[in-house]
Amino acid sequence: MENLDFARLQMAFTLGFHIIFACIGMVMPFFMVVSHKKWLNTRNPLYLELTKAWQKGVAIFFVTGAVSGTALSFELGMLWPEFMKHAGPIIGMPFSLEGAAFFVEAIALGFYLYGWHKLPKKFHWFTGIIIGISGVASGILVVSANGWMNAPTGFDYVNGEYINIDPVQALLNPAWFTQALHMTLAAFVATSFAVAGVHAFQVYRNKRPELHKKAFKIAIVFGAVAAFLQPLSGDFSAKDIAERQPVKLAAMEAHYETDTNVPLYIGGIVDEETQTVSHKIAIPGALSFLAFGDFDAEVVGLKDFPADELPPVAVVHYAFQVMVGIGTLLMLAGLLYFISLKYKSLLKRNWYWLLFVFLAPLGFIAVEAGWVVTEVGRQPWIIYGFMKTSEAVTPMPGMEFSFYMYVVVYLVLALTVTWLMRRQIKVLNSEKD
Amino acid sequence: MLYVVLFFLLFSLLLYVLLGGADFGAGIVELFSSPRNKRTTRDTIYRVMGPVWEANHIWLIILIVILWIAFPVYFNVIVIYLHVPFVLVLLGITMRGVAFIFRHYDAIVDESQVWYNWMFRISSFITPVFLGMSFGALIGGKIILAEDFARYSFVDLYMLPWFNVFTLLVGLFYAALCAFLASTLLIGETEGEVRKIFSRKSAYFTIALVVLGFILIIYGYVQDVKFIRDFIHNPVSLAAVGLSAFLLVPLWRAINRQNRIASRYLAGLQVVLVLFAALYAHFPYIIITAEKELSLLEGLPPQSVISNLGMMLIIGGGVILPGLFHLMKSFGMIKILKTGEDEMGK
Numbered sequence: 001m002e003n004l005d006f007a008r009l010q011m012a013f014t015l016g017f018h019i020i021f022a023c024i025g026m027v028m029p030f031f032m033v034v035s036h037k038k039w040l041n042t043r044n045p046l047y048l049e050l051t052k053a054w055q056k057g058v059a060i061f062f063v064t065g066a067v068s069g070t071a072l073s074f075e076l077g078m079l080w081p082e083f084m085k086h087a088g089p090i091i092g093m094p095f096s097l098e099g100a101a102f103f104v105e106a107i108a109l110g111f112y113l114y115g116w117h118k119l120p121k122k123f124h125w126f127t128g129i130i131i132g133i134s135g136v137a138s139g140i141l142v143v144s145a146n147g148w149m150n151a152p153t154g155f156d157y158v159n160g161e162y163i164n165i166d167p168v169q170a171l172l173n174p175a176w177f178t179q180a181l182h183m184t185l186a187a188f189v190a191t192s193f194a195v196a197g198v199h200a201f202q203v204y205r206n207k208r209p210e211l212h213k214k215a216f217k218i219a220i221v222f223g224a225v226a227a228f229l230q231p232l233s234g235d236f237s238a239k240d241i242a243e244r245q246p247v248k249l250a251a252m253e254a255h256y257e258t259d260t261n262v263p264l265y266i267g268g269i270v271d272e273e274t275q276t277v278s279h280k281i282a283i284p285g286a287l288s289f290l291a292f293g294d295f296d297a298e299v300v301g302l303k304d305f306p307a308d309e310l311p312p313v314a315v316v317h318y319a320f321q322v323m324v325g326i327g328t329l330l331m332l333a334g335l336l337y338f339i340s341l342k343y344k345s346l347l348k349r350n351w352y353w354l355l356f357v358f359l360a361p362l363g364f365i366a367v368e369a370g371w372v373v374t375e376v377g378r379q380p381w382i383i384y385g386f387m388k389t390s391e392a393v394t395p396m397p398g399m400e401f402s403f404y405m406y407v408v409v410y411l412v413l414a415l416t417v418t419w420l421m422r423r424q425i426k427v428l429n430s431e432k433d
Numbered sequence: 434m435l436y437v438v439l440f441f442l443l444f445s446l447l448l449y450v451l452l453g454g455a456d457f458g459a460g461i462v463e464l465f466s467s468p469r470n471k472r473t474t475r476d477t478i479y480r481v482m483g484p485v486w487e488a489n490h491i492w493l494i495i496l497i498v499i500l501w502i503a504f505p506v507y508f509n510v511i512v513i514y515l516h517v518p519f520v521l522v523l524l525g526i527t528m529r530g531v532a533f534i535f536r537h538y539d540a541i542v543d544e545s546q547v548w549y550n551w552m553f554r555i556s557s558f559i560t561p562v563f564l565g566m567s568f569g570a571l572i573g574g575k576i577i578l579a580e581d582f583a584r585y586s587f588v589d590l591y592m593l594p595w596f597n598v599f600t601l602l603v604g605l606f607y608a609a610l611c612a613f614l615a616s617t618l619l620i621g622e623t624e625g626e627v628r629k630i631f632s633r634k635s636a637y638f639t640i641a642l643v644v645l646g647f648i649l650i651i652y653g654y655v656q657d658v659k660f661i662r663d664f665i666h667n668p669v670s671l672a673a674v675g676l677s678a679f680l681l682v683p684l685w686r687a688i689n690r691q692n693r694i695a696s697r698y699l700a701g702l703q704v705v706l707v708l709f710a711a712l713y714a715h716f717p718y719i720i721i722t723a724e725k726e727l728s729l730l731e732g733l734p735p736q737s738v739i740s741n742l743g744m745m746l747i748i749g750g751g752v753i754l755p756g757l758f759h760l761m762k763s764f765g766m767i768k769i770l771k772t773g774e775d776e777m778g779k
Contacts, residue, residue, distance in 0.1 A: 067530035077512035089734035092502025100749035110484040395582040427540035
């Protein structure tokens with residue numbers, strides 16, 4: 001493999017790692033403040049205990065997200081210096097705003113974590129809200145910068161120079177809204193189901209079920225609502241991609257021939273050599289309809305794009321299938337939760353809790369798959385239509401060593417954090433046992 | 434607006450050196466404490482730094498973001514030629530951050546604390562050393578701006594510029610500066626016997642700082658490092674260093690009297706003077722490569738980008754600074770608390 005491949009692997013790996021921590025750090029504060037509010041309203045000590053347990057989680061994930069984010073802000077330049085040199089001034093605005101949002105979050109976190117018994121109760125609770133809001137704002141802003149890579153606007157490209165830069169237009173690029181909406185909802189779905197799953201497992205094991213059921217409920221409500229909204233936002237995204245990045249859409253659907261009334265493929269095995277897809281389920285006309293709202297609309301196939309501008313089709317197609325499949329599954333799980341509100345007998349079944357344990361990691365797999373679709377689907381471009389990834393990579397050789405080092409460090413880190421979470425739960429369960 | 438951006442660039446640099454530095458320094462002080470005092474130092478650090486330590490490090494991100502938006506050419510040189518030391522810095526920042534949170538937030542306190550503690554102490558020491566080495570490389574005059582990267586070996590382009598005696602001295606100097614800042618800051622946060630420990634530490638690190646600074650200047654002069662030559666021949670820079678040397682006297686008195694406010698401000702002033710002296714002689718030519726000096730103002734992005742960033746910084750500063758100030762004030766007032774347990778509201 002070449003330097004470029006290792007640089008891409010490293011970027012994928014570190015981003016993939018950061019996304020998980022960032023999502024949890026972004027969503028968990030909301031659980032924490034809901035539980036905190038319930039404690040303030042009901043004075044039920046279980047809620048206080050839960051709030052304290054979650055705030056430790058928030059602190060741990062915030063810091064891990066923050067350090068991996070700091071590393072990323074350097075890595076963007078260190079791996080892709082040519083990209084940052086040109087893109088930096090254009091998409092600096094979302095990043096500088098994100099820096100501000102992140103700062104606000106760190107300040108609010110300082111107040112919240114250390115403010116117990118020291119700050120007025122309402123203000124203390126309110127700083128928790130600020131953590132959540134600024135976290136979501138950071139996420140939206142960073143995704144907006146990524147949206148610009150998919151839909152570069154706010155400059156003129158003349159003779160290899162990026163001129164007439166308009167940072168506001170770059171921030172509000174055509175992709176920012178659909179991408180940010182999709183990602184924010186995804187963060188809520190993934191984190192909520194993960195947290196709900198962790199607590200469902202404790203209920204299943206019958207460890208302090210009265211506490212963990214409360215935790216489960218707070219988390220799953222967020223998750224179920226978000227999972228229901230997600231297909232809607234996915235539809236916005238698909239229509240947006242169909243219009244602006246037809247080649248990405250074609251790769252997502254592994255759709256080779258240009259045609260009208262195009263079927264939607266579910267599953268299927270992609271053969272990039274022969275440019276065919278076998279073993280798929282085809283729904284007639286559905287892709288034309290989903291992409292353009294018209295069963296007879298024409299969808300351009302991969303064969304009609306220049307061969308050197310095609311992304312790796314199989315990877316994008318499989319990732320897309322995984323994302324949509326999991327999304328559907330989680331939506332059904334959300335439905336099951338709403339049903340269980342009416343039929344409370346479900347809550348007494350072991351399989352009900354086991355099901356949510358099984359679902360716990362799936363949301364994050366979907367998040368990762370979604371990013372594979374966005375990022376791999378954009379290849380070979382780093383700035384869609386303007387700069388290729390191969391032109392942006394660092395001239396420094398030996399990226400494989402850097403990649404291996406990051407893999408080892410981040411894996412150790414991920415294992416340690418998992419281990420810490422287990423210890424947190426263990427202590428939570430052992431109290432008042 | 435360019436000046437607004439430049440102001441915020443220098444302001445973030447200064448605050449990172451001061452606040453981030455004090456933060457790193459706290460770990461260094463702990464590293465160089467006797468086993469008996471390590472525990473006390475650890476608790477004091479948590480009490481003092483806990484609420485603000487995350488905010489202290491965001492200045493680095495602000496700094497990077499300003500560099501990459503407004504000074505892309507400059508940023509490009511840093512990220513290409515200083516890739517290796519920055520990987521080490523990032524590793525250090527990561528280790529340090531997680532070790533700090535692990536050791537204070539782990540639900541079970543057992544022998545794994547030993548690991549967290551050592552991880553925190555070691556990374557607190559090596560991170561500023563590598564940061565200092567990176568800065569040393571920028572001014573050391575050994576970076577080769579390559580047109581054709583294949584013509585040079587890996588070692589010539591990516592190792593030698595930052596891995597040499599001069600940069601190591603700069604790195605150690607910065608680490609000493611951090612430790613000096615931290616120990617001086619901690620004097621004001623403790624009482625009785627502990628206070629004495631920190632004031633003794635502060636004196637030691639001041640001596641280390643002065644000695645290292647002296648060696649650094651002599652070595653740079655003898656080795657004909659352009660940065661040091663210009664520095665010595667620049668009257669303003671020299672005056673700033675002279676003033677900082679002169680101010681050591683009242684600083685020492687303040688430390689000796691365990692004066693909380695005066696020692697803190699004087700220590701801060703020392704850093705301002707050292708930073709000013711270092712930057713003034715070359716401003717805006719802050720990168721000195723083998724062939725030429727690279728101006729910070731070279732290859733600036735269009736005016737619209739600069740003015741936009743300037744506005745962002747003014748607005749952002751207006752939101753953040755009062756909040757940060759309030760945070761520091763809120764927790765600065767709360768004096769002696771026993772352990773970390775208290776802080777989490779247990």
